[in-house]
Amino acid sequence: KAGVTQTPRYLIKTRGQQVTLSCSPISGHRSVSWYQQTPGQGLQFLFEYFSETQRNKGNFPGRFSGRQFSNSRSEMNVSTLELGDSALYLCASSSEDNTEAFFGQGTRLTVV
Amino acid sequence: AQSVTQLDSQVPVFEEAPVELRCNYSSSVSVYLFWYVQYPNQGLQLLLKYLSGSTLVESINGFEAEFNKSQTSFHLRKPSVHISDTAEYFCAVSERDGGYQKVTFGIGTKLQVIP
Numbered sequence: 230k231a232g233v234t235q236t237p238r239y240l241i242k243t244r245g246q247q248v249t250l251s252c253s254p255i256s257g258h259r260s261v262s263w264y265q266q267t268p269g270q271g272l273q274f275l276f277e278y279f280s281e282t283q284r285n286k287g288n289f290p291g292r293f294s295g296r297q298f299s300n301s302r303s304e305m306n307v308s309t310l311e312l313g314d315s316a317l318y319l320c321a322s323s324s325e326d327n328t329e330a331f332f333g334q335g336t337r338l339t340v341v
Numbered sequence: 342a343q344s345v346t347q348l349d350s351q352v353p354v355f356e357e358a359p360v361e362l363r364c365n366y367s368s369s370v371s372v373y374l375f376w377y378v379q380y381p382n383q384g385l386q387l388l389l390k391y392l393s394g395s396t397l398v399e400s401i402n403g404f405e406a407e408f409n410k411s412q413t414s415f416h417l418r419k420p421s422v423h424i425s426d427t428a429e430y431f432c433a434v435s436e437r438d439g440g441y442q443k444v445t446f447g448i449g450t451k452l453q454v455i456p
Contacts, residue, residue, distance in 0.1 A: 233384070262444070271448035272431060285443060319384055327435050327442030328392060330375060332384030 231256065233322050235333035242340050247308040250336045254301050254322030262304040262330065263295060275318075278303055293314040310340045343368040343436050347447035354422055355455050362417040362450045364406075364432030373442070374415040376406055379449075380428045388430070389427040391415065402426075427454045 234253040237277040242248050254261050262285075274287040278297035295305040301322075307314055317337050321330040348363040366372065373392050386448040388402040396408040404416045415432060432447040 264446075272446050274446070279441070284439075284441065321385075323444075325441075327444060329375070329387055329390065330377075330385075330433075330444060332377075332386070334382075334384045337382075 233320060233331050233333035235318075235320050235336050237336060238334065239337045240339070242310050244310055244340055245310060246310050247306065248310060248338060249304050249306045250318055251339070252303045252305075252320030252322075252333060254320075255304070255331055258322035258324055259301050259332070260323045260325065260327065261301065262321045262323075263299055263303070263305050264319045264321070265289075265294075266319060266335070267315075272319075273293065275305065276294050307338075314338065315340045343372070343434050343438075343443070343445050344443050345432055345434050345447035347432055347450050350448070350451050351451045351453065353453045355456055356424055357421050359420050360418065360422050360426075360452065362430050362432075362452065364415045364417065364447060366413050366415065366432075366434040368413070368434060370434045370436050374406075374408055374436070375433040375444075376400075376404070376415070376417050377431040377433060377446075379426050379431065385431060388417075422452070422454050424454050424456060426452060428452060 236251045260279045262277040277285040281297045292308045297303045317335045319335045321332045323330045346365045354360045375390045376388040378388045379385045391408045399405045429449045435444045436440045
């Protein structure tokens with residue numbers, strides 16, 4: 230079984246630009262969650278999608294958005310990038326019973 | 342609403358010494374409990390989990406954690422650490438909320454093993 234795949238692994242963007250990150254979950258998993266990880270704030274929950282619907286959301290500004298497609302693949306978008314958005318963005322997928330989350334290796338976003 | 346508290350942000354320990362990483366949670370319902378490990382530039386990997394049954398759970402690399410319901414704790418222990426255990430460790434709790442299992446992670450504890 231293939232694991233969770235996040236693309237790209239590394240990304241450098243300029244302030245004010247927008248970015249889209251992609252996550253392909255484990256086959257059969259319908260839940261996809263996104264997290265932001267920074268040295269100062271630790272692991273922070275962004276949002277969770279299940280069957281194309283956002284069912285849980287963290288405390289991030291509206292510049293952070295996401296969506297999920299019918300094949301459970303998910304994308305997150307950050308608009309009007311700020312320097313503080315530089316972080317490791319992690320995606321996790323899980324089955325419906327949520328007895329384990331499987332993480333991708335993350336996308337390292339650097340905003341300059 | 343659930344929350345997870347990892348009391349130590351960093352724990353330095355000498356090689357072959359014992360270690361305990363503390364985790365407390367708050368929840369009003371029954372929970373699942375997890376410890377995840379993250380090595381540098383990697384995603385998180387499941388280390389061990391408690392779903393039901395025996396309150397003491399073990400991982401294949403010598404870590405163990407004990408679910409203590411009265412103290413709402415799930416501390417992670419290892420009797421003798423190796424250099425390779427240097428990583429960040431995350432405690433997580435999952436509870437039923439609004440018809441589905443909702444997972445909350447702690448902020449993480451960095452374990453630094455000193456040679």
